[in-house]
Amino acid sequence: MKTLLQLQDLDLKIDAYLVQEIEIPKQKDRFEIHRQRLAAELEESENRRIRLTLEQRECEKDIEQRQQQIGKYETQLLAVKKNAEYQSLLHEIEGLKKQIALKEERIISLMVETDEAKVLFEEDKKRIETELKGIEEESKRVDAELAEIVEQRATLESRREPMLANIDAILLKQYTRIRKAKKTGPAAVPMNGESCSGCYMRLTPQVVNEVLGGKNNACQHCGRLIYHSELHTKDSTD
Ligand SMILES: [Zn+2]
Numbered sequence: 001m002k003t004l005l006q007l008q009d010l011d012l013k014i015d016a017y018l019v020q021e022i023e024i025p026k027q028k029d030r031f032e033i034h035r036q037r038l039a040a041e042l043e044e045s046e047n048r049r050i051r052l053t054l055e056q057r058e059c060e061k062d063i064e065q066r067q068q069q070i071g072k073y074e075t076q077l078l079a080v081k082k083n084a085e086y087q088s089l090l091h092e093i094e095g096l097k098k099q100i101a102l103k104e105e106r107i108i109s110l111m112v113e114t115d116e117a118k119v120l121f122e123e124d125k126k127r128i129e130t131e132l133k134g135i136e137e138e139s140k141r142v143d144a145e146l147a148e149i150v151e152q153r154a155t156l157e158s159r160r161e162p163m164l165a166n167i168d169a170i171l172l173k174q175y176t177r178i179r180k181a182k183k184t185g186p187a188a189v190p191m192n193g194e195s196c197s198g199c200y201m202r203l204t205p206q207v208v209n210e211v212l213g214g215k216n217n218a219c220q221h222c223g224r225l226i227y228h229s230e231l232h233t234k235d236s237t238d
Helices: 002-079 083-164 169-182 205-212
Strands: 188-192 225-227
Touching: 002 083, 002 169, 002 188, 169 225, 188 205, 205 225
Parallel strands: 188 225
Antiparallel strands: none
Protein backbone atom coordinates (compact mmCIF):
# COMPACT_ATOMS: atom_id res chain seq x y z
CA MET A 1 0.00 0.00 0.00
CA LYS A 2 2.84 2.37 0.78
CA THR A 3 4.28 2.05 -2.73
CA LEU A 4 0.80 2.41 -4.17
CA LEU A 5 0.42 5.71 -2.33
CA GLN A 6 3.77 6.82 -3.69
CA LEU A 7 2.56 5.86 -7.15
CA GLN A 8 -0.61 7.85 -6.52
CA ASP A 9 1.42 10.91 -5.52
CA LEU A 10 3.34 10.57 -8.74
CA ASP A 11 0.19 10.05 -10.82
CA LEU A 12 -1.51 13.08 -9.27
CA LYS A 13 1.52 15.22 -10.11
CA ILE A 14 1.51 13.87 -13.67
CA ASP A 15 -2.23 14.66 -13.86
CA ALA A 16 -1.55 18.23 -12.73
CA TYR A 17 1.10 18.64 -15.41
CA LEU A 18 -1.26 17.26 -18.04
CA VAL A 19 -3.87 19.85 -17.02
CA GLN A 20 -1.24 22.57 -17.36
CA GLU A 21 -0.24 21.24 -20.76
CA ILE A 22 -3.82 21.86 -21.88
CA GLU A 23 -4.23 25.20 -20.09
CA ILE A 24 -0.92 26.85 -21.03
CA PRO A 25 -1.48 26.83 -24.83
CA LYS A 26 -4.84 28.56 -24.23
CA GLN A 27 -2.88 31.67 -23.26
CA LYS A 28 -1.48 31.66 -26.77
CA ASP A 29 -5.01 31.68 -28.21
CA ARG A 30 -5.63 34.88 -26.27
CA PHE A 31 -2.37 36.33 -27.63
CA GLU A 32 -3.50 35.50 -31.15
CA ILE A 33 -6.83 37.30 -30.64
CA HIS A 34 -4.97 40.32 -29.26
CA ARG A 35 -2.55 40.23 -32.20
CA GLN A 36 -5.43 40.19 -34.70
CA ARG A 37 -7.18 43.06 -32.92
CA LEU A 38 -4.00 45.17 -33.08
CA ALA A 39 -3.52 44.39 -36.77
CA ALA A 40 -7.12 45.48 -37.45
CA GLU A 41 -6.57 48.65 -35.43
CA LEU A 42 -3.46 49.53 -37.42
CA GLU A 43 -5.26 48.82 -40.68
CA GLU A 44 -8.14 51.09 -39.67
CA SER A 45 -5.70 53.85 -38.77
CA GLU A 46 -4.01 53.57 -42.15
CA ASN A 47 -7.34 53.36 -43.98
CA ARG A 48 -8.43 56.64 -42.47
CA ARG A 49 -5.31 58.30 -43.84
CA ILE A 50 -5.90 56.70 -47.27
CA ARG A 51 -9.57 57.75 -47.34
CA LEU A 52 -8.62 61.37 -46.67
CA THR A 53 -5.99 61.36 -49.43
CA LEU A 54 -8.47 59.82 -51.88
CA GLU A 55 -11.11 62.41 -51.05
CA GLN A 56 -8.57 65.17 -51.61
CA ARG A 57 -7.71 63.78 -55.07
CA GLU A 58 -11.41 63.56 -55.85
CA CYS A 59 -11.84 67.24 -54.93
CA GLU A 60 -8.86 68.22 -57.09
CA LYS A 61 -10.33 66.33 -60.04
CA ASP A 62 -13.73 68.02 -59.54
CA ILE A 63 -12.08 71.43 -59.51
CA GLU A 64 -10.17 70.66 -62.68
CA GLN A 65 -13.34 69.54 -64.49
CA ARG A 66 -15.20 72.66 -63.40
CA GLN A 67 -12.34 74.88 -64.52
CA GLN A 68 -12.40 73.22 -67.95
CA GLN A 69 -16.15 73.80 -68.08
CA ILE A 70 -15.64 77.45 -67.18
CA GLY A 71 -13.09 77.69 -69.98
CA LYS A 72 -15.65 76.31 -72.46
CA TYR A 73 -18.33 78.78 -71.29
CA GLU A 74 -15.90 81.67 -71.56
CA THR A 75 -15.15 80.72 -75.17
CA GLN A 76 -18.89 80.54 -75.85
CA LEU A 77 -19.34 83.99 -74.32
CA LEU A 78 -17.27 85.48 -77.13
CA ALA A 79 -19.63 84.08 -79.75
CA VAL A 80 -22.95 84.77 -78.02
CA LYS A 81 -25.18 87.48 -79.57
CA LYS A 82 -28.27 87.54 -77.33
CA ASN A 83 -28.06 89.20 -73.96
CA ALA A 84 -30.21 86.53 -72.29
CA GLU A 85 -27.83 83.77 -73.42
CA TYR A 86 -24.89 85.86 -72.29
CA GLN A 87 -26.42 86.34 -68.81
CA SER A 88 -27.27 82.66 -68.59
CA LEU A 89 -23.65 81.67 -69.32
CA LEU A 90 -22.36 84.17 -66.78
CA HIS A 91 -24.75 82.66 -64.26
CA GLU A 92 -23.43 79.15 -65.00
CA ILE A 93 -19.83 80.33 -64.64
CA GLU A 94 -20.67 82.01 -61.33
CA GLY A 95 -22.24 78.77 -60.05
CA LEU A 96 -19.17 76.72 -61.03
CA LYS A 97 -16.84 79.21 -59.35
CA LYS A 98 -18.83 78.91 -56.12
CA GLN A 99 -18.56 75.11 -56.30
CA ILE A 100 -14.80 75.39 -56.85
CA ALA A 101 -14.47 77.68 -53.82
CA LEU A 102 -16.31 75.12 -51.67
CA LYS A 103 -14.08 72.29 -52.93
CA GLU A 104 -10.99 74.36 -52.20
CA GLU A 105 -12.17 74.93 -48.66
CA ARG A 106 -12.75 71.20 -48.30
CA ILE A 107 -9.23 70.49 -49.56
CA ILE A 108 -7.73 72.79 -46.93
CA SER A 109 -9.55 71.01 -44.11
CA LEU A 110 -8.68 67.62 -45.65
CA MET A 111 -5.00 68.59 -45.65
CA VAL A 112 -5.22 69.41 -41.95
CA GLU A 113 -7.05 66.15 -41.27
CA THR A 114 -4.51 64.19 -43.31
CA ASP A 115 -1.63 65.67 -41.33
CA GLU A 116 -3.39 64.73 -38.10
CA ALA A 117 -4.14 61.26 -39.43
CA LYS A 118 -0.48 60.79 -40.37
CA VAL A 119 0.68 61.75 -36.89
CA LEU A 120 -1.96 59.48 -35.36
CA PHE A 121 -0.99 56.63 -37.64
CA GLU A 122 2.68 56.94 -36.70
CA GLU A 123 1.73 56.98 -33.01
CA ASP A 124 -0.57 53.98 -33.44
CA LYS A 125 2.12 52.14 -35.38
CA LYS A 126 4.72 52.73 -32.71
CA ARG A 127 2.36 51.73 -29.89
CA ILE A 128 1.10 48.64 -31.73
CA GLU A 129 4.63 47.53 -32.63
CA THR A 130 5.59 47.77 -28.94
CA GLU A 131 2.50 45.80 -27.95
CA LEU A 132 3.22 43.15 -30.59
CA LYS A 133 6.77 42.83 -29.31
CA GLY A 134 5.37 42.33 -25.82
CA ILE A 135 3.03 39.61 -27.09
CA GLU A 136 5.94 37.95 -28.89
CA GLU A 137 7.96 37.85 -25.66
CA GLU A 138 4.99 36.55 -23.67
CA SER A 139 4.45 33.91 -26.31
CA LYS A 140 8.06 32.76 -26.04
CA ARG A 141 7.76 32.66 -22.26
CA VAL A 142 4.67 30.46 -22.58
CA ASP A 143 6.48 28.13 -24.99
CA ALA A 144 9.37 27.80 -22.56
CA GLU A 145 6.98 27.19 -19.68
CA LEU A 146 5.20 24.47 -21.63
CA ALA A 147 8.46 22.81 -22.65
CA GLU A 148 9.54 22.80 -19.00
CA ILE A 149 6.27 21.17 -17.92
CA VAL A 150 6.51 18.51 -20.65
CA GLU A 151 10.06 17.73 -19.57
CA GLN A 152 9.11 17.48 -15.90
CA ARG A 153 6.20 15.21 -16.72
CA ALA A 154 8.48 12.94 -18.76
CA THR A 155 10.84 12.69 -15.76
CA LEU A 156 7.96 11.72 -13.48
CA GLU A 157 6.66 9.19 -15.98
CA SER A 158 10.07 7.53 -16.16
CA ARG A 159 9.89 6.97 -12.39
CA ARG A 160 6.52 5.27 -12.68
CA GLU A 161 7.46 1.99 -14.33
CA PRO A 162 9.99 0.80 -11.68
CA MET A 163 7.40 1.35 -8.94
CA LEU A 164 4.80 -0.97 -10.45
CA ALA A 165 6.77 -4.14 -9.69
CA ASN A 166 6.62 -3.36 -5.96
CA ILE A 167 2.86 -3.11 -5.79
CA ASP A 168 0.49 -5.99 -5.14
CA ALA A 169 -1.00 -6.93 -8.52
CA ILE A 170 -4.63 -7.00 -7.34
CA LEU A 171 -4.25 -3.68 -5.56
CA LEU A 172 -2.67 -2.12 -8.63
CA LYS A 173 -5.48 -3.44 -10.81
CA GLN A 174 -8.08 -1.96 -8.45
CA TYR A 175 -6.22 1.32 -8.33
CA THR A 176 -5.95 1.50 -12.13
CA ARG A 177 -9.64 0.71 -12.56
CA ILE A 178 -10.74 3.39 -10.07
CA ARG A 179 -8.45 5.97 -11.64
CA LYS A 180 -9.87 5.26 -15.07
CA ALA A 181 -13.42 5.60 -13.77
CA LYS A 182 -12.75 8.72 -11.71
CA LYS A 183 -10.52 10.47 -14.26
CA THR A 184 -9.38 13.09 -11.71
CA GLY A 185 -8.42 13.16 -8.03
CA PRO A 186 -7.05 10.40 -5.81
CA ALA A 187 -8.17 6.77 -6.21
CA ALA A 188 -6.93 5.80 -2.74
CA VAL A 189 -7.95 7.97 0.20
CA PRO A 190 -7.37 7.75 3.96
CA MET A 191 -10.20 6.85 6.29
CA ASN A 192 -11.35 9.93 8.17
CA GLY A 193 -12.87 8.78 11.45
CA GLU A 194 -15.35 6.26 10.14
CA SER A 195 -15.91 8.05 6.84
CA CYS A 196 -14.38 8.01 3.38
CA SER A 197 -12.34 11.18 2.86
CA GLY A 198 -13.07 11.03 -0.86
CA CYS A 199 -16.85 11.28 -0.77
CA TYR A 200 -17.32 12.08 2.96
CA MET A 201 -19.85 9.26 3.37
CA ARG A 202 -19.94 6.94 6.37
CA LEU A 203 -18.28 3.56 5.84
CA THR A 204 -19.90 0.29 6.97
CA PRO A 205 -18.62 -1.07 10.32
CA GLN A 206 -17.14 -4.05 8.45
CA VAL A 207 -15.06 -1.81 6.18
CA VAL A 208 -14.01 0.33 9.14
CA ASN A 209 -12.87 -2.76 11.09
CA GLU A 210 -10.99 -4.20 8.15
CA VAL A 211 -9.23 -0.93 7.44
CA LEU A 212 -8.34 -0.54 11.11
CA GLY A 213 -6.97 -4.07 10.97
CA GLY A 214 -4.66 -3.08 8.14
CA LYS A 215 -6.64 -4.58 5.27
CA ASN A 216 -7.39 -2.55 2.18
CA ASN A 217 -10.97 -2.04 1.29
CA ALA A 218 -13.13 0.04 -0.98
CA CYS A 219 -15.68 2.69 -0.07
CA GLN A 220 -19.13 1.28 -0.80
CA HIS A 221 -20.33 4.72 -1.96
CA CYS A 222 -17.64 6.01 -4.32
CA GLY A 223 -15.52 2.91 -4.83
CA ARG A 224 -12.23 4.55 -3.78
CA LEU A 225 -9.65 2.45 -1.98
CA ILE A 226 -9.66 3.23 1.74
CA TYR A 227 -6.51 3.01 3.81
CA HIS A 228 -5.63 3.66 7.42
CA SER A 229 -3.45 6.76 7.38
CA GLU A 230 -1.62 5.81 10.59
CA LEU A 231 -0.59 2.47 9.14
CA HIS A 232 0.56 3.89 5.84
CA THR A 233 2.61 7.01 6.21
CA LYS A 234 2.84 8.67 2.86
CA ASP A 235 6.45 9.17 1.87
CA SER A 236 6.74 11.82 -0.77
CA THR A 237 8.28 10.71 -4.02
CA ASP A 238 10.43 13.75 -4.49
ZN1 LIG B 1 -16.21 7.19 -0.75
